[in-house]
Amino acid sequence: LQLPSQRRIRANMKTILYVTARVTVSYIVASGVYLNSGSPLPLNDVNDPLSLNQLTRMSGDVLIFAGMYIALYTAIFAIQLYSENYRVLETFRSNFATIIVILGATVPFAILAALAPPATTSIVAFAIVVAGAMFSVFGLHALSRINLQMQKQLDEMRALSRISQALTGNLNLESLLQAIYGQIHEMFNIENFTEELYSSDLKHIQYSYVIRKNNPQKLAPNEKTDDHNLIQRVLVRKTVLRLQDHVQDEALVQGLTAPADLCSWVGVPLLSGGDAIGALIISSFDPDRRFTAEDERLLTIIAGNASIAIENAHLYEQKSQRAEQLATLNKVATLLSGTLLPDNVIDIIISSASTISDATAVALYLPSAGTKFRLQLIRSAGLSPEFNEKSPQPLLTGRLNSDLDGTLRLSPIIIQNIRDITQSEIIRAFLLAEKKQAWIELPISIGTNNIGAIVLYFDEPQTFNEEQIGVMKTFALQATQAINNAQTYAFTDEALERRIEQLYALAAMGRLLNATMDSQKICDVVLNYASDATKAERGFVAMIRSTRDHIENIATRDYDRSAITPNVLSEGINGHILDTRQAFRSDDVRLETGYLPLVPNTRSLIIVPLLRGKDLLGLIRLESSQTRAFSDGDVHFVSQIANQAVIAMDNTLLFHRIRNARYSLQTILDGMEDAIIMIDQEQTVTL
DSSP states (O other): OOOHHHHHHHHHHHHHHHHHHHHHHHHHHHHHHHHHTTOOOSSOOTTSOOOHHHHHHHHHHHHHHHHHHHHHHHHHHHHHHHHTTOOHHHHHHHTHHHHHHHHHTTHHHHHHHHHSOGGGIIIIIHHHHHHHHHIIIIIHHHHHHHHHHHHHHHHHHHHHHHHHHHHHTOOOHHHHHHHHHHHHHHHHOOSEEEEEEEOTTSOSEEEEEEEETTEEEOOOTTOOOTTHHHHHHHHHHTSOEEEOSSHHHHHHHTTOOOOTTOOEEEEEEEEETTEEEEEEEEEEOOTTOOOOHHHHHHHHHHHHHHHHHHHHHHHHHHHHHHHHHHHHHHHHHHHHHTOOOHHHHHHHHHHHHHHHHOOSEEEEEEEGGGOTTSEEEEEEESOOHHHHHSOOOOTHHHHHHHOTTSOOOOOOEEESOGGGOOSOHHHHHHHHHTTOOEEEEEEEEETTEEEEEEEEEESSOOOOOHHHHHHHHHHHHHHHHHHHHHHHHHHHHHHHHHHHHHHHHHHHHHHHHHTOOOHHHHHHHHHHHHHHHHTOSEEEEEEEOTTSSOEEEEEEESSOGGGOOHHHHHSHHHHHHHHHOOOEEESOGGGOTTOOOSSTTOOEEEEEEEEETTEEEEEEEEEESSTTOOOHHHHHHHHHHHHHHHHHHHHHHHHHHHHHHHHHHHHHHHHOSSOOOOBOTTSOBOO
16 A cells, blocks of 8 residues: 555656657667768867768768657657557647657757868867757747647636537536536546525525545535535635645635545636625646646636526526416416315315425315314325324414404515524424425415415425515415305305295295294294204204293203293393394304303304394304304395294284184084174174
8 A cells, every 4th residue: 555645756757757868769779770870979089070972971960869769769758658649640740740849859069069161170060069058958948838828828828618518508407517627627637526506595495416536426415525514615705715735624614624645626716796606616636636827717707607607597596487387377376266065175275385396295275164273184285194183383474473453464474494494393393393494484374364375385495586586475375366266156156045945935834834823832943943944053042021030931952941031031242132122143253242152162143033123032043163154145044034933923812812712612612592683773683
């Protein structure tokens, strides 16, 4: 096992070996060929001048020397490139001109030195060689650096242009982020990359793309990368952070912590309108790969292009979602307007809510037992049976209870993260058990008449923008209208059905009343028909004297007959009705002043007096445990029953009078032995 420092030393030694071999081996072999040719040395003694033939031959041998040197130098350089996994042919093809200039630039100087006049051979030749060496070393080095820098800038511009084209043409956010990684990987040849997009408050990760050792990493919903605190510094300060040497120590100085094996790290913020929306991070765990200021500069340029592309993708995604949601709203409106059955309307609302909002669970609450002070779970989807059985009251219930006069226009309650809730630990416990992290409560209101709530639940923390909230409020408005129409239809249909039943009941009761002359039976028939037609749970019919000190007849349903005394009838609302002789209806007796409960759980009440002209004969009292159980139509129906009851009582009384008179007359006639005829003054027989 080699330590990082040992690997670096070995790599440096390998490079030095190749550089030395290129220079020395090439020179030794080329020099040996030149010396074996028999040509004199170029820098010959001035006292031993060379002839023209010797100069000509020497020039040819110098060219051979130069060619041999260049060939060997190039061969060793090719071997080095191959050993370092470079593409040899592609490297020579793209840098051919530079290699030829660098290796061939010294040849003319060697020829000039060889051909210098004998008188000045030592001085001139030496000067030419030195000048050539100076040019070769410094001039060509500078030329090479300039060419390399220009080539590098050109490659960077081409790469950035490709990146810009790739990002500009991609409006799918997920594909765009993958394309960003692909371009950065190609430019920097990195193995570790992180790309994160955050919510506006920088608390919630909306999208995370993590690459470790060229393999994508799937993070859990609340899992964070090991360099999360470094990323947060980049996002909060909106500036680039580069850790190059002694990463852990540099991070510690800035109050941060870095992974123990991290060797180099660069993080660049993604900015949109001056706000940080995410970050691009490249990291290295290889000691031989450390990011430079040039890498930081290139990554910053890419981040700028990426920010624009991501913002465009966000806008495109929002507009696409908006168009889809509006289309869905239109479909939902069509579906809701196509039915007036309450169950069908509720089913459509539940099934459409998740499509509109991408919610994972939906619940519909409506007032419990006809009162707005407590909401009852009517229907849900995506929630457990335990939740449905013991569902907690929505947060909107508290606002409904504070709206005693019914003038408060409720607004949605939005919980973007369950950790932020402070109002109800009960709701928090229920939703944690359901694995829900966010929800929104949409009031169902018509004007200031609040009739319930639609609650949308989400598995992950959410960041709702104004458009999303607007779409959900529009959906809630559609649902409100549909529920109201369905309730109105159901109420009207029920009222019509009840009215028909009541008309049939009046006819049937009339036949029964006409067939009896018994006051007690009349009371029983009246109570039975009145209770059945109005769905009353209990009640009684009492016939009293005008002095109210005696009950002559009484019929009861689910009542203790002994509890109904003259005093009970003369107190509270009963006494008030007897005094005013006006029918009375209450939707909730708890709100009535002067009410004396005969049965504790009574909520709705109807009392109708039995009147013969202005004379009081008694009263009919009907009760229900449900609020708003009776309507004005029920009062009208019971009043009609009371009228028929009074007529039946009068008929009974008249019948009894006639029968008594007949019995009296018959008794008189039966007691007479001789007939007596009475004739009045007009000669009419009267008896």
